[in-house]
Amino acid sequence: MPHNISAPPPEQYALSRPTYTPPGVLRSALIIARKDIQVELRTRSTIFSALTFAVLALAISFFAWDPTAVGPTDLAPGVLWVIFTFSGLLSLHRSFGGEQPTRAADALIAAPIEQEGVFLGKALANLVFIAAIQIVTVPAAALLYNVSMGPIALPLAAIVLAAAIGLVAVGTLFSAMAVTTRLAELLLPLLALPFFVPIVICAAQATSKLLAGRPAADVNGYLRLLVTFDIVAVVVCTLTYPSLIEQ
Amino acid sequence: MRVSKLAVIAVASVIAVYIRAIFFTPADVLQGVVQKILYVHAPSAWVAFLAFGLVAITSALYLWLRDPKLDYIAASSAEVGLVFTSVVLVTGPLWAKPVWGAYWTWDARLTFTLVLWFVYVGYLILRDALDDRDMRARYSAVLGIIGAALVPFIHLSVYMFRTMHPMPVLLKPSAPSMPPVMTVTLVSSFVAFTLLYAWLLRERYQLELEREAVAQREMTRSVNAESLA
Amino acid sequence: MPPPTLLATHLTRTFGPRRAVAGVSIELNPGDCLALFGPNGAGKTTLLRLFGGLLKPTSGTASIDGIPLPGGPQVRAKVGLLSHHTMLYPPLTARENVEFSARLYGVTNPRQAAHAALSTLGALDYADTSVQSLSRGMQQRVSIARAIVHTPSIVLADEPFTGLDASGAAALSAVFTQLRDSGATLIIVTHNLDEALSLCTHAAIMRRGRFARLDTAPIPRLAEYTALYKELSVDAA
Numbered sequence: 169m170p171h172n173i174s175a176p177p178p179e180q181y182a183l184s185r186p187t188y189t190p191p192g193v194l195r196s197a198l199i200i201a202r203k204d205i206q207v208e209l210r211t212r213s214t215i216f217s218a219l220t221f222a223v224l225a226l227a228i229s230f231f232a233w234d235p236t237a238v239g240p241t242d243l244a245p246g247v248l249w250v251i252f253t254f255s256g257l258l259s260l261h262r263s264f265g266g267e268q269p270t271r272a273a274d275a276l277i278a279a280p281i282e283q284e285g286v287f288l289g290k291a292l293a294n295l296v297f298i299a300a301i302q303i304v305t306v307p308a309a310a311l312l313y314n315v316s317m318g319p320i321a322l323p324l325a326a327i328v329l330a331a332a333i334g335l336v337a338v339g340t341l342f343s344a345m346a347v348t349t350r351l352a353e354l355l356l357p358l359l360a361l362p363f364f365v366p367i368v369i370c371a372a373q374a375t376s377k378l379l380a381g382r383p384a385a386d387v388n389g390y391l392r393l394l395v396t397f398d399i400v401a402v403v404v405c406t407l408t409y410p411s412l413i414e415q
Numbered sequence: 416m417r418v419s420k421l422a423v424i425a426v427a428s429v430i431a432v433y434i435r436a437i438f439f440t441p442a443d444v445l446q447g448v449v450q451k452i453l454y455v456h457a458p459s460a461w462v463a464f465l466a467f468g469l470v471a472i473t474s475a476l477y478l479w480l481r482d483p484k485l486d487y488i489a490a491s492s493a494e495v496g497l498v499f500t501s502v503v504l505v506t507g508p509l510w511a512k513p514v515w516g517a518y519w520t521w522d523a524r525l526t527f528t529l530v531l532w533f534v535y536v537g538y539l540i541l542r543d544a545l546d547d548r549d550m551r552a553r554y555s556a557v558l559g560i561i562g563a564a565l566v567p568f569i570h571l572s573v574y575m576f577r578t579m580h581p582m583p584v585l586l587k588p589s590a591p592s593m594p595p596v597m598t599v600t601l602v603s604s605f606v607a608f609t610l611l612y613a614w615l616l617r618e619r620y621q622l623e624l625e626r627e628a629v630a631q632r633e634m635t636r637s638v639n640a641e642s643l644a
Numbered sequence: 645m646p647p648p649t650l651l652a653t654h655l656t657r658t659f660g661p662r663r664a665v666a667g668v669s670i671e672l673n674p675g676d677c678l679a680l681f682g683p684n685g686a687g688k689t690t691l692l693r694l695f696g697g698l699l700k701p702t703s704g705t706a707s708i709d710g711i712p713l714p715g716g717p718q719v720r721a722k723v724g725l726l727s728h729h730t731m732l733y734p735p736l737t738a739r740e741n742v743e744f745s746a747r748l749y750g751v752t753n754p755r756q757a758a759h760a761a762l763s764t765l766g767a768l769d770y771a772d773t774s775v776q777s778l779s780r781g782m783q784q785r786v787s788i789a790r791a792i793v794h795t796p797s798i799v800l801a802d803e804p805f806t807g808l809d810a811s812g813a814a815a816l817s818a819v820f821t822q823l824r825d826s827g828a829t830l831i832i833v834t835h836n837l838d839e840a841l842s843l844c845t846h847a848a849i850m851r852r853g854r855f856a857r858l859d860t861a862p863i864p865r866l867a868e869y870t871a872l873y874k875e876l877s878v879d880a881a
Contacts, residue, residue, distance in 0.1 A: 188750040188794060190717040199747045203733070210735040210774070271729035275790075278696050278725045279748040280717035341561070345554050349544035359537045359558065362530045363565050366572035373576065389575065397568045404564040408557045411478055414700070548660075635661040 190280035193288065200276075200289025205296055207266055215297055218259040222305045225251045226312050240313040245375035248309050249368050252302065252331065257357050259297050260339040263290055264347040277413060287409035291340040291402075298332045320378040323387070330394045331371040337401040338363045344412055363401075370394040425614040428607035432600065440600045449513050454600060456506040458608035459499045460528065466496025466612065467531065467566070470538070474559025477552060486552035487627070489559055490542060491619035495612060497535040503528050527573045534562055548627075647710030649673050649798060649829040650695065654704035656853075657690055664690040666853030667704065672846070674797070674827040677820070679840035681833075682850035688833045689727075691850070692800045695831065696725045708798060721749055724796030728806035730787040734776035738767055738786040741775060742793050749794035761789035766815050780807040788816060792823070799823055801832045805839065817843060837870055 191199060208214055229247045267273040276286055306328065310317040317324060339360050346355040371394065374387040436454045443450035469492040477485040507525045508518040519525070538558055545551040593601070650672040657665040665687045672678060682688050693699045694706055697714040706713040708722060725731075732741045742761055746754035762768045765785040770778055775786060784807045792799065799820075805813050813836075820843050824830055834840050841847060848858045849872070857872065 186752075186795060188721065188752065190721045190750045191748065196748065199744070203736075203744050206740065207733055207735050266733065270732050270734065271727070272731045272733060274698060274727075274729070275725065275731040275745065276748075277698055278720060278723065279745075280719075280721035280750070281748060282717065338561070338565070341557075345541065345557070348550070349541070351540065351544040355537075355541060355544060358533070358540060362533045362537065362569065363561070365530050366565070366568040369572040369576050393568065393571060393575070397565070400564050400568070404561055408478075408560055411553050411557050414553075631661070638661045 191285075193282050193285040196279075196281040196285035197288035197292060200286055201292035201296070204266075204290060204293035208293070208297065214259045214262050215300055218255040218297070218301050219304055221258055222251050222255040222301060223308055225254070226305070226309055230312055240315050241379045242376070244309055244313045244315045245372045245379060247313070248306065248375065249331075249372040251305060251309075252328075252371075253335070253361070253364055253368060255301055255305065256298055256332075256335050256339060257360065259301065260294060260336075260343045260360075261353070261356060263294055263340055263343040268347070283410040283413050284406050286413075287340065287344070287406055290344075291336050291405075294336045294340050295332055298336060299329070302328050302332065315379065317379075323378055323384050324375065327371050327374050327387075327391065327394070330391065330398055331367050333398045334367045334394065334401050335364060337398065337405045341405040341409060341412075344409065366397050367394065370397075419614075419617075421610070421614045421617060425607070425610040428603075428610050432604045432607040435603065436600050440596055441594075443597075447513070449510060452506050452510045454604040456503060456510060457601060458604045459502040459506065460524075461605055462608050462612045463496055463500040463503055463528065463531065465609070466492045466499065466616075467535075467562070469616075470496065470559050471563030474556040474563070477556040478560070483548070483552060483627075484624075486555065487620055487623040488616075489555060491616050491623055493535055493538050493542075494619055495615045497532070497539065498615075499608075499612070500528060500532045500535055504532060521577055523574045523577050526577065527570050530569050530573070531566065534566065538562070548630075647707070649676070650706075650708060650831075651710075652695075652704070652706045655691070655694060655701055655706050656703045657687075657694055657699055658702045663853050665694065668850075668853075668855060670846075670848070670855070670858065672829050672831075674829055675824060676846060677824045677830040677832065677844040678846040678848060679832055679834065679837075679844040680848050680850060681835070681837065681840075682856075686850040687853040688850050689802055692725075692727075692802050692831065692833060695798075696720075696723055696800050698725075721794070722797045724791040724794065724799045726788060726791040726799065726804045727802035728784075728804070730775070730783050732775045732783065732787055732790065735774055737772050737774050738762060738778070738782075738789070739771040741786060742789045745790040746793045751794050754793075757793050758789070761793040762786070764792075764815070764819060765789045766811070781809050781812045784808055785812055785815065788819065792819065797828050799828055799830045801830065801834075803833055803835070805834055805836050813839065 190196075226247065229243075229251070233243055233247070264273075267276065277283070306317065306324070309315070339356070342359045343356050346352045346359065349355055370390040374390040374394075377387050377390075378384070432454065436451055440451070442448045470489045473485045473489040473492070476482075477489065504525070507528070511520060511525075512518050538555060541558060542551055542555055545554060648671045650670070652668050652670050655665055655668045656663065668691060670678070680688050680691070690699065694701060695708075695713065697720050700714055708715065708719050711719045713719065733744075736744070739758055739762065742758035743754045746757045751757045759768070759771075762771050765788055767782060767785045767789060770782055770786075775783055778786065784804070788804065791801075801820075804816060808816060817839055820830060820832065824843065824845075830844075832840055832844065845861045846859065849856045
């Protein structure tokens, strides 16, 4: 069967084919974050399970540590931040799982985007999920423990955001690693928890001081350390993520 | 079994230091003879951090140069480092109980060492969970770099949290407040332990090289068998 | 003279001691279509992954429009990757999946492009159904739409006819024909000799990482090729 198609000369065909500009790092991050959030809204698997866990854990902590014996303002910060950590881990688990069954990860690698953008997109989506979980958990803790968090709402929100950024930076990177191994469920908490220590220490101590009525200026040291941690963590994790992907 | 010069020097210096420590260095007036555990505890802590530093450096170098030998050094240093970290965590409470009255007091240094221990364990379990040699090297290197960047924060935050450790008697800006005879023993123990670390690191590294050579031969043999079938 | 669209010179890729691709050389220009046959494990998928920028060559070179692979985003933007894995997100609809791909490639009007791609593949009726509730054949059509939504100038297809019924296969052939006629370069890995030979300008049989045979236009008749293919496949088994 003779092949008698005459292909148009390259210049002509190049003109007829539209050239698109691939998105840059930030734009591709937003595209991927949007997709991850879309998937989550459709399945509701992550937020639902993490929220259920958080509220149940709050209740169990209440039974385990009787707030009539120890003051609730002493108890609440610890409980809150432990639950933050573990519900965070729960939601990080599914961060990269969705790409595996249909090899969607291949499409992400073949796409004309920088892999740093993929990492930032996934981390951003995780941040949204963690924030959503905290918006429910913190008021729930205030309610169940009968602790008034209204007056400290703004500084507390800042602490939660700063802690979430650090958690998400480290957690997204480690979940990318863990998902490719056979010990995924063990590896993510094992790798991540030591690096959550600075986050938990700073956040819990700051929350505790704020609840005890100390002025916001007192917690500046903790907040500064937390924010510095965030900056370093985001930069290092974003820059090392592509080394995980390359072949 | 061939015995290298380094092995002889390392073991000999450790023995020499301990002879000096036990028989020729006076015990601390307040703490009694148990204070001599310092000559195991402090140099072990030094080696634990030295080993971690080497893991961090070789990790960064590996991602840059991609030489597998750098990966073997990192892995060896991590294993040896874990051992010395464990020694710190065991000798610390042994010292603390008679001197402070409790085995574990969550003081800043020991707590930090505990978290470091978990970082080491995580590193080694990650390596164990990856079978692909190239992936294992890359992932470990990334973890090494993240560790290097974030471990200082663990240190700072733990310190902010608690301080109960005896203040560093050697590194005060003015003259060290330990009597010279003790200082000499302490410094010698640091040197001896560093030699010990160097020897163990090299042995472990050689072992890794041999393991890799065996694995390569096995793979080549099975690939050849496969293509003949 | 402009550089060839796809050029490989002694392209080699090893995994440990195993040579998946062992010295492949080929040159393809706009409008060329290579049908790639071979037994399983011959290295066809690895070769495609090398051209798609998913793998780095161990030795030898590969380039797209003169730019060595794996290149940066500008090079990857020209490639459309197709396989029997759908690379779709099951909870999302067909439209959402294709739009996502369009956005990643910087397509100026993702919604319109996705609509057009789905329509070409005859999948428009299912555009707003979630992918997980679609049949395998329809999923494959959506996957193809995803791959071509950014009008790539190079299409790498790894067993794309998998799961397609007769009308699906016809739609795909039409898409390939249209791409080829508009000057795209195609590599199609398939066990479907019939379809491929009627489309393509080049044909190759791959065995143990290298081209056991490479024919350029005019390529042999189907009967002749079938015999050759069987003979070379049996050898390798």
